[in-house]
Amino acid sequence: MxxxxxxxxxxxxxxxxxxxxxxxxxxxxxxxxxxxxxxxLEALATELQGKAEIVSVDIDKxxxxxxxxxxxxxxxxxxxxxxxxAGAQTGALPRAQLREMLxxxxxxxxxxxxxxEVAELVKGGRISLVxxxxxxxxxxxxxxxxxxxxxxxxxxxxxxxxxxPAPPVIYCRAGDKTKDLADRLASQGVPVSFLEGGVLGWxxxxxxxxRPD
Numbered sequence: 702m703x704x705x706x707x708x709x710x711x712x713x714x715x716x717x718x719x720x721x722x723x724x725x726x727x728x729x730x731x732x733x734x735x736x737x738x739x740x741x742l743e744a745l746a747t748e749l750q751g752k753a754e755i756v757s758v759d760i761d762k763x764x765x766x767x768x769x770x771x772x773x774x775x776x777x778x779x780x781x782x783x784x785x786x787a788g789a790q791t792g793a794l795p796r797a798q799l800r801e802m803l804x805x806x807x808x809x810x811x812x813x814x815x816x817x818e819v820a821e822l823v824k825g826g827r828i829s830l831v832x833x834x835x836x837x838x839x840x841x842x843x844x845x846x847x848x849x850x851x852x853x854x855x856x857x858x859x860x861x862x863x864x865x866p867a868p869p870v871i872y873c874r875a876g877d878k879t880k881d882l883a884d885r886l887a888s889q890g891v892p893v894s895f896l897e898g899g900v901l902g903w904x905x906x907x908x909x910x911x912r913p914d
Contacts, residue, residue, distance in 0.1 A: 702746040704739070707756045709763040715756060717784045722806035723754040724799065727770070727777040729761050734793035735776045741796040753803050782806040812883045812894040816906035819870060819896050828894070829865035831855075833873045833882070844872070844903060845911040852878055859891060872896035872903070 704726065707715045716723045726742060728735035746755040760767040760775060770779060770786065779789045780802050788802055814822070822828040823846065832839045833852035843849070848865065850858060852873060862869050873879045876899035883895045896903065904910065 702743050702750065704742050704746060704755055704757050707758055709766045712758070712763070712766060715754075716781050719754055719781070719784075721752065721754050722787075722803055723756060723781045724803055725779045725781060726755070726757040727760055727767055727772045727779065728757055728775045729759055732775045738776055738793040741794070741799060745796050745799050749800070749803065749807070752807050778802060780806065809897075810880055810884070811887055812892060813880070813897045814870060814894050815897050816903045816908055819903075820908055822870070827867055828870045829867045830896075831862065831865070831869050831871045833871050833879055834900075840913070842900075842910040842912045844900070844908075847872075852882060855882065856886070859886075862893070868894070870894045870896060873899045875899045875901050 705715075707725070716725060724745075726735070726738075742755055742757075749755070758766060760772060770789075772779075774791055776793065777789060777791045778794065778799065780787045787806065790798070790802060819828070819830070823830065823844075830844050830847035832843050832847040832849050833855065834849075835851055836849055839847075839849040850862065850871075852871075855862060855871070871879045871882065871893060872895060876895065876897050879895035879899065880897075883893050886893050898905065900910065
């Protein structure tokens, strides 16, 4: 998806008033790293279509805007959320790093819970964790207190799932499989929450796993 160029005159309407978060690339036609990062930006724009906007500003055509935002080198990336700058980085960043800049401002999937939220709910005994990985993987490592219910069995064990002591929160390795399952169950009128990022997100947030001997 080609990245639209925004002028100083259009900036307020296209960026400051956008209902979606906006990633702005400040670049220039003579900038080699800008050309290098262009395919990454285009791929990210396609990936986040409807969730975020990605636009570019040519600093030679919009020098006042670049000065106002303190842009000193190109490419510089600035995230705008609710009309305000909310973070900036410089250099030819890979797509994953560009997405990380936008991630805190993207709309969340229905039922998604962040690791920090899950940790608080577990501490208060307000949820029951369900590990949806294979039994052998679950036996090696898991979030303390979790029950095991492999993902390919859950839709046939919904009664069991909802007979747990507290509302279930399902998790997998990376969060993608349980997100898809949560979406599918929600469409059937059986909403269930899931751990965003799965086990990888849990450990990435600084929480530990239980590893029986």
